[in-house]
Amino acid sequence: MTYSRKxxxxxxxxxxxxxxxxxxxxxxxxxxxVLDSQTVLSVVESFAPDLILLDIDMPVLSGLEVCxxxxxxxxxxxxxxxxxxxxxxDDIIKKAFAVGGHDYVRKPVNQIELLTRMHAxxxxxxxxxxxxxxxxxxxxxxxxxxxxxxxxQPLQVISGSAELLLLESADDAPGRDLAETIxxxxxxxxxxxxxxxxxxxxxxxxxxxxxxxxxLEKTSITGGIK
Amino acid sequence: xxxVLVVDDEKGIRDLFRRVLETAGYKVKTAESxxxxxxxxxxxxxxxxxxxxxxxxxxxxxxxxKARKILPIxxxxxxxxxxxxxxxxxxxxxxxxxxxxxxxxIKTLLAEVELASKRIDRWLDREA
Numbered sequence: 001m002t003y004s005r006k007x008x009x010x011x012x013x014x015x016x017x018x019x020x021x022x023x024x025x026x027x028x029x030x031x032x033x034v035l036d037s038q039t040v041l042s043v044v045e046s047f048a049p050d051l052i053l054l055d056i057d058m059p060v061l062s063g064l065e066v067c068x069x070x071x072x073x074x075x076x077x078x079x080x081x082x083x084x085x086x087x088x089x090d091d092i093i094k095k096a097f098a099v100g101g102h103d104y105v106r107k108p109v110n111q112i113e114l115l116t117r118m119h120a121x122x123x124x125x126x127x128x129x130x131x132x133x134x135x136x137x138x139x140x141x142x143x144x145x146x147x148x149x150x151x152x153q154p155l156q157v158i159s160g161s162a163e164l165l166l167l168e169s170a171d172d173a174p175g176r177d178l179a180e181t182i183x184x185x186x187x188x189x190x191x192x193x194x195x196x197x198x199x200x201x202x203x204x205x206x207x208x209x210x211x212x213x214x215x216l217e218k219t220s221i222t223g224g225i226k
Numbered sequence: 227x228x229x230v231l232v233v234d235d236e237k238g239i240r241d242l243f244r245r246v247l248e249t250a251g252y253k254v255k256t257a258e259s260x261x262x263x264x265x266x267x268x269x270x271x272x273x274x275x276x277x278x279x280x281x282x283x284x285x286x287x288x289x290x291x292k293a294r295k296i297l298p299i300x301x302x303x304x305x306x307x308x309x310x311x312x313x314x315x316x317x318x319x320x321x322x323x324x325x326x327x328x329x330x331x332i333k334t335l336l337a338e339v340e341l342a343s344k345r346i347d348r349w350l351d352r353e354a
Contacts (some may be wrong), residue, residue: 145308149280152307156328157238163332164246183331190329197308197327 007118008049010034010066011084012058016107020053020084023111037061041069044076051118053105056085056092064099071100080121084109137202140214144196152193159186192216228343229271232256233263233289234278234305239328243276246332247339260284260292267296273346274339277322279306279313287313287320294321299349301342305330 007029011017017033024031032047034040037058044052052070056063063083070076083096086107096104102121105114162182169176195216205215230252232243240256247254255270257263260281275293279286290302304317304325317325324338 148308150307152328153236153239156307156330157236157242159329160242160246160332164242164249167332168249186329187331190327194327 006030006032006047006049006051008032008034008040008044008047008052010037010040010052010058010063011055012037013055016055016084016109020109020114023109023114027115037063037066040066041073041076044070044079049079051122052079052081053114053118054081054083054101056083056096057087064095067096067099067101078125080125082117082121133202140202141199144199148193148197152190155186155190155193159183159190162186227251227253228273228346229253229255230274230276230339231263231266231270231272232276233258233260233281233286234276235259235281236278239278243335246336250336250339252339260286260289263289264292267293272297273300273350274342275300275302276305277302279304279309279317287316290317290320290322299346301346303338303342305335 005028007024009017009020009024009031011020012035014035017035021031021033032043032049034043037055038061040052040054040061054063054067058066063085067081067083070079070081077100080102081100083101083104084107085092085096085104088104088106093104102124103117105117159182162179165179166176166183169179199214199216199219201219203215203218204212205218207213228251230247232240232247232254233256234240234243235258237258240258244254244256252274255266255272257266261283263277264284275297277286277289277293281289284292286304286306290304293300293302301323302321304322305328306313306325307328309317309325309327314325323342326335326338
């Protein structure tokens with residue numbers, strides 16, 4: 001299991017920040033420290049952390065409010081948040097989970113507890129991502145099967161009829177070249193469909209504008225379309 | 227004259243294969259379902275059988291198992307629009323001799339049918 005390497009630490013107390021920073025750096029994490037909770041969103045955009053450690057009791061904007069803002073952002077909502085708090089009242093803990101926190105760590109921070117909870121959250125996030133990936137792949141495979149089945153039937157009639165036309169017509173009959181083109185192109189479409197049948201994983205590639213499409217070159221076990 | 231049974235739920239495919247095979251000199255019967263094919267097999271003999279896999283009612287794999295019992299000396303080929311590796315494993319177990327993924331070239335199909343006819347001839351000669 002691989003764990004996230006980039007962690008954003010948010011706390012209005014410099015000493016707390018430094019303490020957590022030392023623990024994480026020793027364990028191989030790349031860190032980014034934020035004292036002012038109002039700047040968190042912009043820092044998250046630029047640093048792109050894999051996980052956020054968020055103090056709850058901060059002036060102006062509390063950790064709970066910051067988390068709420070993160071979860072409202074389509075782009076940032078999937079980044080896991082672990083709250084760090086000295087206040088472990090039932091009400092606070094309930095709110096921490098209600099706003100989308102994955103877990104919490106008590107202050108003063110214990111090194112073993114912090115790292116263990118981070119590992120557990122990362123493992124859970126990876127599992128969820130894996131399940132999402134599998135669901136996506138299942139959908140693609142079902143769609144590929146449907147496309148192959150539904151398209152190959154008419155393709156057979158098109159290519160076969162054109163080929164039959166070629167077999168039954170004289171060598172110098174007009175339109176033979178067009179019939180040959182129909183056969184070639186129909187069989188080419190059949191080759192593309194056969195690549196769809198051999199999709200084994202989900203990989204996409206950039207298409208027009210911001211859209212993406214399935215990369216048949218990378219997803220099919222037989223490689224690219226000839 | 228060699229007799230061929232074509233089973234496919236798509237009329238366009240049945241008509242195409244019938245015309246191709248009749249042009250090549252084969253006597254062809256068609257069925258649009260597995261059930262209809264089994265009825266035909268009760269009183270007609272065939273040396274070559276072409277089955278679609280995705281059929282309404284009895285599917286192509288079940289049909290192949292039943293047809294294999296009725297006609298042990300015959301060539302049965304699957305011609306399907308879609309087949310995963312699992313389907314192909316099932317095809318092999320059901321007794322299909324070969325398979326094609328649509329669209330199959332008519333030249334390829336005719337060459338395979340010709341080859342199958344020769345294989346069947348060898349078996350029939352030995353029986354005689």
